[in-house]
Amino acid sequence: MFPIIATAQLGPGVKQFEITAPRIARKQLAGQFVILRLDENGERIPLTIKGSDPSRGTITLVVQAVGKTTAQMSGLEAGDAILDVVGPLGKPSEVERYGTVIVIGGGVGTAIALPTATALRDAGNRVFSILGARTKDLLILENEVRAVSDQLFVMTDDGSYGHQGLVTDKLRQLIQLPIDFVLAIGPVPMMRAVADVTRERKIKTVVSLNSIMVDGTGMCGGCRVHADGDTKFACIDGPEFDAHTVDFQVLAQRNAMYRAQEQEAFAKWKEQHA
Amino acid sequence: MPNTIPNKERIKLPRQHMPERDALTRARNFEEVNLGFDPALANVEALRCLACAKPSCTRGCPVQVDVKQFVARIIEGDYLGAAAVIRRDNALPAITGRVCPQEEQCEGDCLIVKSKKDSVAIGHLERFVADYERATGKVGIPEIAPPTGKRVAIVGSGPAGLSAAGDLVQKGHAVRVFEALHELGGVLVYGIPEFRLPKEIVRQEVDVLRKMGVEFETNVVVGKTVTLDELLGEEGYDAIFVATGAGLPQFLGVPGEHLNGVYSANEFLTRINLMRAYRFPEYDQPVYDCRDKDVVVIGGGNTAMDAVRTALRLGARRAMLVYRRGEEEMPARREEIKHAKEEGVELCMLTNPIEMIGDQRGWLTGIRCVKMELGEPGADGRRRPVAVPGSEHVIEASLAVVAVGTSANPLIQSTAPDLKTNRKNYIEADPETMRTSKKGVFAGGDIVTGSATVILAMGAGRKAARAIDQYLRE
Numbered sequence: 001m002f003p004i005i006a007t008a009q010l011g012p013g014v015k016q017f018e019i020t021a022p023r024i025a026r027k028q029l030a031g032q033f034v035i036l037r038l039d040e041n042g043e044r045i046p047l048t049i050k051g052s053d054p055s056r057g058t059i060t061l062v063v064q065a066v067g068k069t070t071a072q073m074s075g076l077e078a079g080d081a082i083l084d085v086v087g088p089l090g091k092p093s094e095v096e097r098y099g100t101v102i103v104i105g106g107g108v109g110t111a112i113a114l115p116t117a118t119a120l121r122d123a124g125n126r127v128f129s130i131l132g133a134r135t136k137d138l139l140i141l142e143n144e145v146r147a148v149s150d151q152l153f154v155m156t157d158d159g160s161y162g163h164q165g166l167v168t169d170k171l172r173q174l175i176q177l178p179i180d181f182v183l184a185i186g187p188v189p190m191m192r193a194v195a196d197v198t199r200e201r202k203i204k205t206v207v208s209l210n211s212i213m214v215d216g217t218g219m220c221g222g223c224r225v226h227a228d229g230d231t232k233f234a235c236i237d238g239p240e241f242d243a244h245t246v247d248f249q250v251l252a253q254r255n256a257m258y259r260a261q262e263q264e265a266f267a268k269w270k271e272q273h274a
Numbered sequence: 275m276p277n278t279i280p281n282k283e284r285i286k287l288p289r290q291h292m293p294e295r296d297a298l299t300r301a302r303n304f305e306e307v308n309l310g311f312d313p314a315l316a317n318v319e320a321l322r323c324l325a326c327a328k329p330s331c332t333r334g335c336p337v338q339v340d341v342k343q344f345v346a347r348i349i350e351g352d353y354l355g356a357a358a359v360i361r362r363d364n365a366l367p368a369i370t371g372r373v374c375p376q377e378e379q380c381e382g383d384c385l386i387v388k389s390k391k392d393s394v395a396i397g398h399l400e401r402f403v404a405d406y407e408r409a410t411g412k413v414g415i416p417e418i419a420p421p422t423g424k425r426v427a428i429v430g431s432g433p434a435g436l437s438a439a440g441d442l443v444q445k446g447h448a449v450r451v452f453e454a455l456h457e458l459g460g461v462l463v464y465g466i467p468e469f470r471l472p473k474e475i476v477r478q479e480v481d482v483l484r485k486m487g488v489e490f491e492t493n494v495v496v497g498k499t500v501t502l503d504e505l506l507g508e509e510g511y512d513a514i515f516v517a518t519g520a521g522l523p524q525f526l527g528v529p530g531e532h533l534n535g536v537y538s539a540n541e542f543l544t545r546i547n548l549m550r551a552y553r554f555p556e557y558d559q560p561v562y563d564c565r566d567k568d569v570v571v572i573g574g575g576n577t578a579m580d581a582v583r584t585a586l587r588l589g590a591r592r593a594m595l596v597y598r599r600g601e602e603e604m605p606a607r608r609e610e611i612k613h614a615k616e617e618g619v620e621l622c623m624l625t626n627p628i629e630m631i632g633d634q635r636g637w638l639t640g641i642r643c644v645k646m647e648l649g650e651p652g653a654d655g656r657r658r659p660v661a662v663p664g665s666e667h668v669i670e671a672s673l674a675v676v677a678v679g680t681s682a683n684p685l686i687q688s689t690a691p692d693l694k695t696n697r698k699n700y701i702e703a704d705p706e707t708m709r710t711s712k713k714g715v716f717a718g719g720d721i722v723t724g725s726a727t728v729i730l731a732m733g734a735g736r737k738a739a740r741a742i743d744q745y746l747r748e
Contacts (some may be wrong), residue, residue, distance in 0.1 A: 018285065021629070023494065023499050023500060024499065025496070027499060027500070033423070037456055040548075041556065041557045041558060042551065042558050042559075043560075044456075044559065067560060083456070084456040084492070084493050085493060085709060086454065086455075086456070086493040086494070086495060086499070087495070087498065088498060088499070089495065089498055111380075150399035176303035181502065204426060213557075214541060214544055214545060214549070215464075215544065216495075216497055217454050217498075217520055217521075217683065217685060218522050218683050218685065219464075219522070219540055219543035219544070220523065220538060220540045220544050221522070221523040221525070221538040221540065221541055221543045221682065222537070222538075224525075224532065225531060231525065231532070233529070235513045236684070236685065240600070250636070251521055251530045253532075253534060253635070253636035254532065254534060256534070256634075257534045257562075260563075261555070261560035261563070262553060262560070264555060265554075265555050265560070266556060268555060274365070
């Protein structure tokens with residue numbers, strides 16, 4: 001069992017968990033993920049690690065309640081425990097001193113982008129960050145991202161906070177400056193749009209892919225993606241890939257594979273917890 | 275009482291048949307297919323043993339079970355004694371009694387076969403005594419040697435790891451098994467379906483090892499959560515046995531394999547066996563809904579048979595097995611092929627997929643195949659299948675499971691650069707001493723040999739246990 005020692009509500013439906021997992025805390029690097037299973041009947045889901053504290057032996061995860069398992073997890077509090085947590089899995093982010101970089105976080109993807117943004121800043125890069133959300137309430141971790149950014153830009157779809165527009169609107173402005181590297185983590189359409197913008201200018205761009213996984217160790221191949229001109233497993237070859245080589249169409253299609261079952265399970269859960 | 279029947283009478287006794295669940299009923303549920311011998315069947319079968327002076331059955335067994343002795347105990351009615359004889363050499367008798375290819379091992383070398391009769395059903399007898407032992411709750415714990423003060427880490431809780439753990443703990447070493455998944459048993463729990471090997475049996479065999487003093491830690495991916503150097507260094511282990519199994523699923527490399535509805539056998543079986551997706555939504559992990567769908571499984575081995583029979587049990591309308599050679603050439607056990615055919619699996623032999631076809635939404639609708647014929651023998655001595663010109667056709671299916679083997683998982687090797695691997699990234703280990711290029715690290719099972727059987731992995735585990743014991747005493 002992996003005890004939850006603290007939680008924080010970051011926004012509507014978005015919750016942060018600090019979980020005791022000493023082995024993972026000791027090894028975690030930016031960009032890596034865990035696979036967890038809440039209880040005996042639970043499914044295995046991957047979640048990227050926001051950060052860790054090796055001295056406390058804890059890791060931090062941010063979860064958005066979008067389905068049965070994430071909604072169930074969002075109901076957990078300090079004092080509860082998670083049955084299984086394994087990691088850190090996947091390759092860490094490749095952090096170099098690129099020069100000037102842009103970090104883009106969309107929705108809950110911000111929590112995943114934060115550790116890599118921090119690492120990029122620590123490596124001596126000048127960091128511009130762009131956070132995107134549908135509306136003000138859904139914006140998370142603004143202050144934490146600001147703390148590791150030379151400049152932060154916030155975009156909301158409805159203009160309720162920051163500038164109105166998409167992250168790519170701001171990105172188009174910023175790449176008028178010399179930009180050496182872009183990291184984009186968020187919903188698939190956002191990552192695809194970012195890749196399209198930076199492709200013309202040949203700016204190295206990395207995305208973190210949220211494929212469906214089971215074991216997370218390369219054993220099942222369920223997370224296979226088209227990237228780097230080949231079939232890759234997001235769990236062991238990724239989760240980060242060169243955005244300009246990723247087939248986002250295939251990613252979106254495969255991520256929809258269990259939509260019917262996901263909706264069935266979520267509806268049943270909501271009915272039981274209404 | 276000893277067997278007083280003369281040998282020439284013994285070989286006249288017919289081999290006793292394994293009672294089975296009715297084919298059409300079992301094809302729709304996950305209940306175990308083989309029901310097991312009762313004492314009466316076991317006694318008659320045991321009487322068939324010729325009790326050879328130099329038993330070839332034991333020589334044919336990868337872990338050298340003393341078959342003659344345990345069969346003699348059955349004749350005496352001492353079933354617990356029979357189980358104890360097996361446990362001296364085999365830590366997992368209820369499992370091997372079910373999944374070993376006995377016809378190629380102990381039974382293949384049975385002297386009766388030379389008289390053109392069916393061999394003694396050694397596997398069925400082994401299963402009988404192991405099940406009897408479990409049912410009585412009197413599982414004999416082998417004697418444990420006094421503590422040596424040495425600590426051994428075992429990476430992987432599959433058949434190789436479990437069997438090494440049993441032997442090493444008996445020799446007095448402290449043993450801890452690390453498992454990447456949340457459940458113990460490796461391929462025995464994620465790969466082999468419930469209807470061939472009930473998971474409860476694996477749990478009970480693991481519990482026996484626990485009682486013997488073996489410690490287990492799940493959710494540890496060695497190579498990620500902890501490295502070999504950390505195990506040997508700060509965690510204080512004196513030796514490591516790497517038994518991670520065959521890792522990555524192979525795909526065909528044909529167009530369309532990314533379509534929804536195309537699975538590796540590993541993923542399909544893991545969702546169902548480990549994650550119990552066949553009981554969705556009671557269990558949260560989903561799997562493709564096979565009900566009234568046409569399913570194609572590609573491959574000819576035991577894993578392919580497991581996948582296609584599983585698809586039937588999930589309610590598939592048609593469950594087809596596509597294999598590029600003929601039925602005779604299939605590497606699967608004859609028993610599995612027989613069971614599959616009885617249950618209604620269709621065999622599409624000498625057929626090779628060349629493309630997965632999908633609809634606009636990215637879901638599989640069919641598999642374009644060509645007919646094959648067997649040509650000249652290839653480098654492996656097997657006749658090579660050659661495509662028949664103009665034989666292209668489409669098999670309609672909305673689920674395809676690719677079961678054409680696995681390749682080496684790179685996780686451990688990637689964080690242990692001093693661990694030598696071969697061209698295909700399998701770990702290099704001496705076939706006798708099981709030693710790798712890294713001091714104190716031994717390896718065996720599928721991660722060394724590539725995909726093989728449960729019992730060969732167990733054999734490797736035993737060999738490694740002997741080698742590690744010797745190393746620790748040096």
